[in-house]
Amino acid sequence: MARRLTDFTGQPITEGTVGVYPSRQGNTVRQSEGVVRQISMIRDDRGRSHPELLVQPTGRDSGHIQRKTRKVVSVAAEHFAVTGYTSPDAA
Numbered sequence: 269m270a271r272r273l274t275d276f277t278g279q280p281i282t283e284g285t286v287g288v289y290p291s292r293q294g295n296t297v298r299q300s301e302g303v304v305r306q307i308s309m310i311r312d313d314r315g316r317s318h319p320e321l322l323v324q325p326t327g328r329d330s331g332h333i334q335r336k337t338r339k340v341v342s343v344a345a346e347h348f349a350v351t352g353y354t355s356p357d358a359a
Contacts, residue, residue: 273307273319279350281321283307286353289323289343293333301328303356304348305340319345326356 273281281287283304291300302323309317321343329335 273345275348275350276346277349279352281307281345281348281350285350286326286356287323287348287350289348291325291329291341293329293331296331299330300335301326301351301356302341302343307345321345321348323348328356 275281275287281304283306285304286301287304288299288301290297292298302325304321305324306322308320308322310320311317322340323343324340325335325338327335327338
């Protein structure tokens, strides 16, 4: 039986899940909202597997400087928190 991937609150992370993750903007860190496009496992140099998420940013970010690109980014699953929205348009 495979383990279910969840965030720190216990909410399941699946493809299509909307959530937030930390991202860099210059010399600061902000919260960015994104949609999970793909879930994969990566292996570190010690041979341990860790879940990695490919996330498509929605354009909603904390801070006053607008995001320049909506390029898909990879995020460690431990840094992703599910917002509870079913679609990026619901807010």
